[in-house]
Amino acid sequence: MVRLEPRRQHSQAMVYLSPVLAILMTLVVGGIIFAFLGKNPFDALYTFFILPINNSYGISELFVKATPLVIIAVGLAMGFRANVWNIGAEGQLTMGAIFGGGLALYFHDSESILLMPAMFVLGALGGAFWAAIPALLRTKFNANEILTSLMLTYVATLFLSFLVHGPWRNPEGFNFPESRPFPDAGLLPIIFEGSRVHLGTAVAVFVVIAGWLLLSKSVIGFQLRVVGKAPQAARHVGFRQKRMVWFTLLLGGALAGLAGLFEVSGPIGQLQPSISPGYGFTAIIVAFLGRLHPVGILFGGIIMALTYLGGELAQITLGLPNAVTGLFQGILLFFLLACDVLTKYRIRFGAIAAKGRTA
């Protein structure tokens, strides 16, 4: 019989080393898979992980792709730490894009420099509003936020679809489902000339630092950690669980909303039926890849973004199928979880150890 036995004391270093180990093992297994597909594994790995970032444009695209992932994941990590499972960041992202983008459409001939800040505020409010619904349902009726937040994602996506097919459709767009292009005042400034890296990327870095300070230095950050790790103790010392639910959902929603606004007022430049290829869901993986730590999430987001870029290039230059991207992400997550399990538990063969055995 094989069973897992908790390690009494697990290495603190391994907690941070395990993502690195997981990445290394992913590379090895990935190479083997490429070899089976009849490709030179070194060429393939080079194409997947180095070629996308061997020029400045590639690196800039890496940041563009990682920006929404990092912003959302930092917000989600706060909740996950306190056992608040917001799975609906995709919907909050969409509502942020609708609220903030709606403002740009309403003032579509504006040149005011106030438009952009106002869009920031509305984008965050839109996401927070959408996350407030699961928060209310959880605190008032004890409804599971995993289900409610997930289901609200579909509502948000359909609402966006309704808007761009109907009232917000571009009057000069031949009835196709897309809004007017945003005015220049409603487009995020580009930070690096000639790239698509926009102000949102700078905000993402700020979010990482702020999230780190919040977690490590603030009272509420301390409460988050205690509520998650020792709910009984938290109740005992009077931390209010409901307050944690509200705080983490509103914060996560606001950040997801902001990420959505950045997508539509950055690389996309208008509202259209699909604005995100599932960033809200991928960010969940990023949050765990980054150990629910803002700085870790920054790296996790960049690695996840790299797998997308690599997947595209592997298709273009090697003729590999798109499924390779998903395969890599799956293998990475698998090894990460496996390393985690082995950090915290040890594998024991044979029957349960004799009673009374002490270490």
Place this chain on the structure above:
Amino acid sequence: MNASLVKRTLAAVAAVGALATGMGAAQAEDVKVGFVYVGPIGDHGWSYRHDIGRQAIEAELGDAASTSFVESVPEGADAERVIRQMAQTGHNLIFTTSFGYMNPTEKVAKQFPDVKFEHATGYKRADNLSTYAARFYEGRYVAGVIAGKMTKSNVVGYVGSFPIPEVVRGINSFMMGAWSVNPDVEVKIVWANTWYDPGKEGDAAKALIDQGADIMVQHTDSPAPLQVAENRGVLGFGQASDMIKFAPKAQLTAIVDNWDSYYVARAKAVADGTWESTDTWGGINTGMVEMAPYTNMPDDVKALAEETAAKISSGEFHPFTGPIYDQTGELRVAEGEVADDGMLLGMDWYIKGIDAELPK
């Protein structure tokens, strides 16, 4: 080191060098064609047919052309990067095969004036950006005629993707075809709000059959609705490709997208240096719209379908011939006149007699 080894090494280096320059020269003349697909190439519908067209280029041009593709590219921020990567990796002809790629294609086309771009189903053009699409509504009219003849319950189920002009035009054309042979036909429409989601498409088909539909029409890309028709013992039409494999007893015909000859012609034009920016909207007569073999129907219906398709192909008949009224009773196309392409391209109204409301 002896002299002969040095000589041999030098010779080898020279040979490799010659080979390399030779390859370089060949590559400069070659056509490198890139394709961006919105779905997986295994959708057996839209993206699948574009990929068949890509393979036609390889078969026809042989060593003179190489092709590559990226599948399942979301119609958002990612499209621009993929298109740009293709332009940067030496592709000189790039087909972007979904409406949502229009703005990114236009943007990248501006940055790469020497690369030729072709965008399917859009309306933005430039000196190095062509558009192309097919008049699928012609095939839908033929399908309508068949449905009008074959239905017993007089209820047709229609699985739509999104209420965009392309799809609305198809519904109108289909119903005009059906009513031309059977004025009692009614249509029930379900919007799946997706181009490709076999689960959702299949559910929509089941709901329609439960409401009495005995003919299944779809404007989504997977064979799922037709497979449901096959399982439930009703008839239906294939979409984008010949789906007879999936429904040998149910498929009446399929409206097949055939991009092969267009893609081959455009690739050859790039090779010859004769490529020009164009706006192509090809119908049955150009081969872009093809009817799959007529099956599971009596000979007289088959003959009628063939005749209708032939008349449309020759230009003798246009599906959108007036008088055409919309649902409010307004005359949109006068008697004896034919709807112009502008009206067809922006169609956002149902014809009179369709008992449904267009989602706004």
